Amino acid sequence: MAEAVAPARLRTRAHAIDASRQAAPARPLLWSAEDLLRWAITTGLGGVVIAVAWYIAAGEATFGQQVGPLDAALAGLLLSGVGNLAWLLHGRRALGERRRLLLPNVSDDAASADQETVPVGPLSRSEVAGTVPDEFLAGEGMERFHRPECALAAGRTGWASATREEHEDAGRRPCGVCRP
Amino acid sequence: MDIGKWLRLQWDRVLAWVLVAAGAIALIAGWVGVSGSAYAAGQLPYIISGGIGGIFLLGVGATLWLSADLRDEWRKLDSIEDALREERPAADEVAVG
Numbered sequence: 504m505a506e507a508v509a510p511a512r513l514r515t516r517a518h519a520i521d522a523s524r525q526a527a528p529a530r531p532l533l534w535s536a537e538d539l540l541r542w543a544i545t546t547g548l549g550g551v552v553i554a555v556a557w558y559i560a561a562g563e564a565t566f567g568q569q570v571g572p573l574d575a576a577l578a579g580l581l582l583s584g585v586g587n588l589a590w591l592l593h594g595r596r597a598l599g600e601r602r603r604l605l606l607p608n609v610s611d612d613a614a615s616a617d618q619e620t621v622p623v624g625p626l627s628r629s630e631v632a633g634t635v636p637d638e639f640l641a642g643e644g645m646e647r648f649h650r651p652e653c654a655l656a657a658g659r660t661g662w663a664s665a666t667r668e669e670h671e672d673a674g675r676r677p678c679g680v681c682r683p
Numbered sequence: 684m685d686i687g688k689w690l691r692l693q694w695d696r697v698l699a700w701v702l703v704a705a706g707a708i709a710l711i712a713g714w715v716g717v718s719g720s721a722y723a724a725g726q727l728p729y730i731i732s733g734g735i736g737g738i739f740l741l742g743v744g745a746t747l748w749l750s751a752d753l754r755d756e757w758r759k760l761d762s763i764e765d766a767l768r769e770e771r772p773a774a775d776e777v778a779v780g
Binding site: 655 | 728735746749750753756757760762
Protein backbone atom coordinates (compact mmCIF):
# COMPACT_ATOMS: atom_id res chain seq x y z
CA MET A 504 0.00 0.00 0.00
CA ALA A 505 2.75 2.35 1.08
CA GLU A 506 4.68 1.38 -2.01
CA ALA A 507 1.72 2.32 -4.17
CA VAL A 508 1.30 5.71 -2.48
CA ALA A 509 4.96 6.73 -2.89
CA PRO A 510 5.02 6.60 -6.72
CA ALA A 511 1.73 8.51 -6.77
CA ARG A 512 3.32 11.25 -4.65
CA LEU A 513 6.32 11.31 -6.92
CA ARG A 514 4.07 11.63 -9.95
CA THR A 515 2.16 14.49 -8.29
CA ARG A 516 5.41 16.27 -7.48
CA ALA A 517 6.65 15.80 -11.03
CA HIS A 518 3.39 17.26 -12.35
CA ALA A 519 3.75 20.24 -10.01
CA ILE A 520 7.29 20.89 -11.26
CA ASP A 521 6.16 20.64 -14.87
CA ALA A 522 3.24 23.00 -14.18
CA SER A 523 5.50 25.59 -12.53
CA ARG A 524 7.91 25.42 -15.46
CA GLN A 525 5.05 25.95 -17.86
CA ALA A 526 3.62 28.73 -15.67
CA ALA A 527 6.95 30.55 -15.59
CA PRO A 528 7.21 31.92 -19.11
CA ALA A 529 10.58 32.30 -20.77
CA ARG A 530 11.61 35.95 -20.69
CA PRO A 531 11.87 37.31 -24.23
CA LEU A 532 15.21 38.67 -25.39
CA LEU A 533 15.72 42.04 -27.02
CA TRP A 534 18.15 40.60 -29.56
CA SER A 535 18.37 36.98 -30.59
CA ALA A 536 21.62 35.06 -31.00
CA GLU A 537 21.14 35.38 -34.75
CA ASP A 538 20.99 39.19 -34.48
CA LEU A 539 24.14 39.19 -32.35
CA LEU A 540 25.94 36.96 -34.84
CA ARG A 541 24.87 39.16 -37.78
CA TRP A 542 26.06 42.30 -35.98
CA ALA A 543 29.35 40.68 -34.95
CA ILE A 544 30.03 39.48 -38.50
CA THR A 545 29.29 42.83 -40.19
CA THR A 546 31.17 44.88 -37.60
CA GLY A 547 34.09 42.47 -37.35
CA LEU A 548 34.37 42.09 -41.11
CA GLY A 549 34.20 45.87 -41.55
CA GLY A 550 36.99 46.35 -39.02
CA VAL A 551 39.17 43.67 -40.61
CA VAL A 552 38.66 45.16 -44.10
CA ILE A 553 39.70 48.60 -42.82
CA ALA A 554 42.79 47.17 -41.09
CA VAL A 555 43.86 45.16 -44.16
CA ALA A 556 43.24 48.16 -46.44
CA TRP A 557 45.45 50.31 -44.21
CA TYR A 558 48.18 47.64 -44.21
CA ILE A 559 48.15 47.37 -48.01
CA ALA A 560 47.98 51.16 -48.54
CA ALA A 561 50.91 51.72 -46.18
CA GLY A 562 53.05 49.36 -48.29
CA GLU A 563 52.31 51.06 -51.62
CA ALA A 564 54.53 53.85 -52.89
CA THR A 565 52.19 55.78 -55.20
CA PHE A 566 48.80 57.37 -54.71
CA GLY A 567 47.33 55.47 -57.70
CA GLN A 568 48.12 52.13 -56.03
CA GLN A 569 46.50 53.29 -52.79
CA VAL A 570 43.12 54.19 -54.28
CA GLY A 571 41.99 50.54 -54.29
CA PRO A 572 42.69 50.00 -50.57
CA LEU A 573 40.99 53.34 -49.83
CA ASP A 574 37.85 52.14 -51.62
CA ALA A 575 38.01 48.87 -49.72
CA ALA A 576 38.30 50.75 -46.41
CA LEU A 577 35.25 52.85 -47.27
CA ALA A 578 33.36 49.65 -48.15
CA GLY A 579 34.33 48.19 -44.77
CA LEU A 580 33.09 51.32 -43.02
CA LEU A 581 29.82 51.12 -44.95
CA LEU A 582 29.42 47.44 -44.05
CA SER A 583 29.87 48.08 -40.35
CA GLY A 584 27.53 51.08 -40.53
CA VAL A 585 24.79 48.97 -42.11
CA GLY A 586 25.32 46.29 -39.46
CA ASN A 587 25.12 48.82 -36.62
CA LEU A 588 22.01 50.44 -38.11
CA ALA A 589 20.26 47.08 -38.59
CA TRP A 590 21.11 46.12 -34.99
CA LEU A 591 19.66 49.33 -33.55
CA LEU A 592 16.57 49.31 -35.77
CA HIS A 593 15.82 45.70 -34.83
CA GLY A 594 16.16 46.57 -31.14
CA ARG A 595 13.87 49.59 -31.47
CA ARG A 596 11.27 47.60 -33.36
CA ALA A 597 11.30 44.75 -30.79
CA LEU A 598 11.00 47.26 -27.97
CA GLY A 599 8.06 49.05 -29.61
CA GLU A 600 6.22 45.79 -30.28
CA ARG A 601 6.63 44.63 -26.70
CA ARG A 602 5.57 48.02 -25.34
CA ARG A 603 2.41 47.93 -27.47
CA LEU A 604 1.72 44.37 -26.33
CA LEU A 605 2.17 45.08 -22.63
CA LEU A 606 0.74 48.60 -22.48
CA PRO A 607 -1.81 48.88 -25.28
CA ASN A 608 -3.57 51.90 -23.74
CA VAL A 609 -0.55 54.06 -23.00
CA SER A 610 0.16 55.36 -26.48
CA ASP A 611 -3.54 56.13 -27.09
CA ASP A 612 -3.83 57.89 -23.74
CA ALA A 613 -0.65 59.88 -24.35
CA ALA A 614 -1.92 60.97 -27.77
CA SER A 615 -5.30 62.05 -26.40
CA ALA A 616 -3.62 63.79 -23.46
CA ASP A 617 -1.44 65.73 -25.90
CA GLN A 618 -4.55 66.91 -27.74
CA GLU A 619 -6.54 67.78 -24.64
CA THR A 620 -3.89 69.37 -22.42
CA VAL A 621 -4.01 73.16 -22.42
CA PRO A 622 -0.69 74.75 -21.42
CA VAL A 623 -1.98 77.19 -18.80
CA GLY A 624 0.71 76.62 -16.19
CA PRO A 625 2.98 74.09 -14.59
CA LEU A 626 0.31 71.46 -13.87
CA SER A 627 1.51 68.01 -12.90
CA ARG A 628 0.07 65.01 -14.70
CA SER A 629 -1.84 63.98 -11.60
CA GLU A 630 -3.48 67.39 -11.43
CA VAL A 631 -4.47 67.07 -15.08
CA ALA A 632 -5.98 63.68 -14.29
CA GLY A 633 -8.09 65.28 -11.55
CA THR A 634 -6.44 63.72 -8.54
CA VAL A 635 -4.36 65.37 -5.88
CA PRO A 636 -0.71 64.26 -5.73
CA ASP A 637 -0.96 62.40 -2.42
CA GLU A 638 -3.71 60.12 -3.67
CA PHE A 639 -3.10 56.89 -5.50
CA LEU A 640 -5.12 54.60 -7.73
CA ALA A 641 -6.09 50.96 -7.37
CA GLY A 642 -8.73 48.69 -8.81
CA GLU A 643 -11.21 46.62 -6.84
CA GLY A 644 -9.47 43.50 -5.57
CA MET A 645 -6.02 44.65 -6.73
CA GLU A 646 -3.01 44.02 -4.54
CA ARG A 647 -1.08 47.17 -5.44
CA PHE A 648 -1.76 50.88 -5.64
CA HIS A 649 -0.25 53.17 -8.26
CA ARG A 650 0.63 56.78 -8.96
CA PRO A 651 -1.91 58.37 -11.34
CA GLU A 652 0.78 58.66 -14.02
CA CYS A 653 1.90 55.02 -13.66
CA ALA A 654 1.89 53.06 -16.92
CA LEU A 655 -0.01 50.25 -15.21
CA ALA A 656 -2.80 52.67 -14.27
CA ALA A 657 -3.12 54.13 -17.76
CA GLY A 658 -6.60 53.78 -19.20
CA ARG A 659 -8.09 52.31 -15.97
CA THR A 660 -11.05 54.65 -15.70
CA GLY A 661 -12.86 52.56 -13.08
CA TRP A 662 -10.09 52.66 -10.51
CA ALA A 663 -10.73 54.48 -7.26
CA SER A 664 -8.48 57.17 -5.84
CA ALA A 665 -7.50 57.01 -2.17
CA THR A 666 -4.72 57.99 0.19
CA ARG A 667 -1.74 55.76 0.91
CA GLU A 668 -3.11 54.91 4.37
CA GLU A 669 -6.45 53.83 2.95
CA HIS A 670 -4.78 51.59 0.41
CA GLU A 671 -2.50 50.09 3.04
CA ASP A 672 -5.46 49.51 5.36
CA ALA A 673 -7.10 47.63 2.48
CA GLY A 674 -4.03 45.38 2.35
CA ARG A 675 -2.50 46.85 -0.79
CA ARG A 676 1.19 47.35 -1.38
CA PRO A 677 2.94 50.04 -3.47
CA CYS A 678 3.40 49.28 -7.16
CA GLY A 679 6.90 48.06 -8.00
CA VAL A 680 7.01 50.09 -11.21
CA CYS A 681 6.01 53.64 -10.20
CA ARG A 682 7.00 53.16 -6.51
CA PRO A 683 4.43 55.49 -4.93
CA MET B 684 29.39 52.26 -4.92
CA ASP B 685 31.72 49.36 -5.63
CA ILE B 686 33.64 50.14 -8.84
CA GLY B 687 33.91 46.48 -9.87
CA LYS B 688 30.17 45.95 -9.47
CA TRP B 689 29.44 49.15 -11.37
CA LEU B 690 31.75 48.07 -14.20
CA ARG B 691 30.01 44.69 -14.41
CA LEU B 692 26.58 46.31 -14.52
CA GLN B 693 27.52 49.04 -16.98
CA TRP B 694 29.99 47.09 -19.12
CA ASP B 695 28.32 48.18 -22.35
CA ARG B 696 28.48 51.89 -21.50
CA VAL B 697 32.07 51.59 -20.29
CA LEU B 698 33.05 49.81 -23.52
CA ALA B 699 31.16 52.45 -25.51
CA TRP B 700 33.13 55.24 -23.83
CA VAL B 701 36.41 53.39 -24.40
CA LEU B 702 35.62 52.97 -28.11
CA VAL B 703 34.48 56.59 -28.49
CA ALA B 704 37.67 57.79 -26.78
CA ALA B 705 39.79 55.50 -28.99
CA GLY B 706 37.97 56.82 -32.07
CA ALA B 707 38.62 60.42 -31.06
CA ILE B 708 42.30 59.66 -30.41
CA ALA B 709 42.57 57.89 -33.80
CA LEU B 710 41.03 60.92 -35.57
CA ILE B 711 43.45 63.31 -33.87
CA ALA B 712 46.43 61.04 -34.56
CA GLY B 713 45.33 60.74 -38.19
CA TRP B 714 45.11 64.50 -38.52
CA VAL B 715 48.58 64.90 -37.00
CA GLY B 716 49.95 62.28 -39.39
CA VAL B 717 48.34 63.83 -42.47
CA SER B 718 49.50 67.33 -41.54
CA GLY B 719 53.07 66.08 -41.09
CA SER B 720 53.32 64.55 -44.58
CA ALA B 721 53.80 66.57 -47.77
CA TYR B 722 52.85 63.80 -50.22
CA ALA B 723 49.43 62.31 -50.90
CA ALA B 724 50.91 58.80 -50.86
CA GLY B 725 52.20 59.46 -47.34
CA GLN B 726 48.89 60.93 -46.18
CA LEU B 727 46.53 58.22 -47.40
CA PRO B 728 47.50 55.53 -44.86
CA TYR B 729 46.76 58.07 -42.10
CA ILE B 730 43.39 58.85 -43.68
CA ILE B 731 42.52 55.14 -43.72
CA SER B 732 43.79 54.27 -40.24
CA GLY B 733 43.07 57.52 -38.39
CA GLY B 734 40.10 58.88 -40.35
CA ILE B 735 38.13 55.83 -41.46
CA GLY B 736 39.31 53.72 -38.52
CA GLY B 737 38.36 56.49 -36.09
CA ILE B 738 34.90 56.85 -37.60
CA PHE B 739 34.50 53.07 -37.40
CA LEU B 740 35.34 53.09 -33.67
CA LEU B 741 33.04 56.05 -33.02
CA GLY B 742 30.20 54.23 -34.81
CA VAL B 743 30.62 51.03 -32.83
CA GLY B 744 30.85 53.02 -29.58
CA ALA B 745 27.68 54.96 -30.37
CA THR B 746 25.89 51.71 -31.23
CA LEU B 747 26.91 50.16 -27.92
CA TRP B 748 25.73 53.25 -26.03
CA LEU B 749 22.32 53.26 -27.76
CA SER B 750 22.05 49.49 -27.23
CA ALA B 751 22.57 50.02 -23.51
CA ASP B 752 19.66 52.50 -23.48
CA LEU B 753 17.45 50.03 -25.34
CA ARG B 754 18.43 47.27 -22.94
CA ASP B 755 17.54 49.47 -19.95
CA GLU B 756 14.11 50.11 -21.41
CA TRP B 757 13.69 46.39 -22.08
CA ARG B 758 14.46 45.61 -18.43
CA LYS B 759 11.87 48.20 -17.40
CA LEU B 760 9.31 46.36 -19.52
CA ASP B 761 10.38 43.12 -17.75
CA SER B 762 9.46 44.66 -14.40
CA ILE B 763 6.15 45.96 -15.81
CA GLU B 764 5.35 42.47 -17.11
CA ASP B 765 6.15 40.98 -13.70
CA ALA B 766 3.91 43.53 -12.00
CA LEU B 767 1.07 42.81 -14.43
CA ARG B 768 1.41 39.09 -13.72
CA GLU B 769 1.11 39.77 -10.00
CA GLU B 770 -1.98 41.93 -10.50
CA ARG B 771 -3.89 39.59 -12.80
CA PRO B 772 -4.38 36.59 -10.45
CA ALA B 773 -5.83 38.88 -7.76
CA ALA B 774 -8.24 40.44 -10.27
CA ASP B 775 -9.28 36.99 -11.48
CA GLU B 776 -10.04 35.86 -7.95
CA VAL B 777 -12.32 38.85 -7.45
CA ALA B 778 -14.06 38.23 -10.74
CA VAL B 779 -14.69 34.57 -9.85
CA GLY B 780 -15.71 35.33 -6.24
